[in-house]
Amino acid sequence: MRRPERIVILTGAGISAESGLATFRDKGGLWSKVDLNDVATPQGFARNPAMVHEFYNARRRSVLAAAPNEAHLALARLEREHDGQVLVVTQNIDDLHERAGSRQILHMHGELLKVRCEPCGKAREWRHDLATATPCPDCARAGGMRPHVVWFGEMPLHMDRIGTELAACDLFISIGTSGQVYPAGGFVEEARSHGRAHTVELNLEPSGGHSLFAERILGPATQVVPAFVERLLR
Numbered sequence: 653m654r655r656p657e658r659i660v661i662l663t664g665a666g667i668s669a670e671s672g673l674a675t676f677r678d679k680g681g682l683w684s685k686v687d688l689n690d691v692a693t694p695q696g697f698a699r700n701p702a703m704v705h706e707f708y709n710a711r712r713r714s715v716l717a718a719a720p721n722e723a724h725l726a727l728a729r730l731e732r733e734h735d736g737q738v739l740v741v742t743q744n745i746d747d748l749h750e751r752a753g754s755r756q757i758l759h760m761h762g763e764l765l766k767v768r769c770e771p772c773g774k775a776r777e778w779r780h781d782l783a784t785a786t787p788c789p790d791c792a793r794a795g796g797m798r799p800h801v802v803w804f805g806e807m808p809l810h811m812d813r814i815g816t817e818l819a820a821c822d823l824f825i826s827i828g829t830s831g832q833v834y835p836a837g838g839f840v841e842e843a844r845s846h847g848r849a850h851t852v853e854l855n856l857e858p859s860g861g862h863s864l865f866a867e868r869i870l871g872p873a874t875q876v877v878p879a880f881v882e883r884l885l886r
């Protein structure tokens with residue numbers, strides 16, 4: 653593989669699994685314990701906001717108690733040492749890429765450590781539990797605060813920028829995602845369709861789109877990601 657200039661890295665829940673954060677579709681994953689329609693859709697939130705707040709309060713506490721792992725740290729090293737652009741596009745709503753030292757990050761599904769007031773639209777950092785009664789610090793209204801995360805049926809964030817970066821990249825790496833949720837599941841084809849990108853999947857097991865990748869490396873992220881970054885930087 654010739655030396656890449658522009659690297660786009662898509663990450664999913666699998667990169668945070670070894671930091672102790674649950675994935676969604678693995679055995680024992682979040683969606684085997686709770687119905688995503690109840691906690692990850694606007695309809696579910698409208699039906700029972702207290703249950704949705706509790707679901708995200710528990711996940712927020714887990715994120716605050718977790719630490720970045722060797723895979724997150726390796727991607728931050730790649731950004732520091734690679735002579736070219738490195739952009740992390742993450743489906744994850746944790747802040748482990750940030751805490752590992754990555755700077756160029758797009759959270760396409762939002763961020764668990766941010767909340768948004770529906771009535772006034774303001775989003776802000778938030779590291780505490782959230783409840784229906786929590787008043788908005790900006791407009792003082794209660795009842796309208798929600799996690800600043802993208803639910804099913806809502807538009808993922810930063811899609812224009814992501815499309816531009818996929819078209820321009822010459823290396824697309826997918827780490828720790830089942831590739832079952834779109835639009836992220838289609839990014840490998842977007843990167844390939846512009847003809848330039850070499851595509852690599854690093855995952856514990858083959859994802860839904862594994863046959864679309866030019867290269868596949870199977871194993872736990874804390875092992876395969878540092879080794880791949882070492883190879884890129886050599």
Ligand code: APR
Pocket residue numbers: 663664665666667669670675676677678681743744761827828829830831832833854855856857858859871872873874
């Ligand atoms: N190392 C590498 N990969 C791993 C590890 C690990 N230690 N553990 C699990 N994986 C892989 C699994 O094999 C699986 O392919 O990570 C993937 C996790 O897939 P999902 O649970 O479907 O998570 P993800 O792909 O991020 O889900 C995408 O779906 O529910 C929505 O918004 C949610 O962002 C999420 C989106």
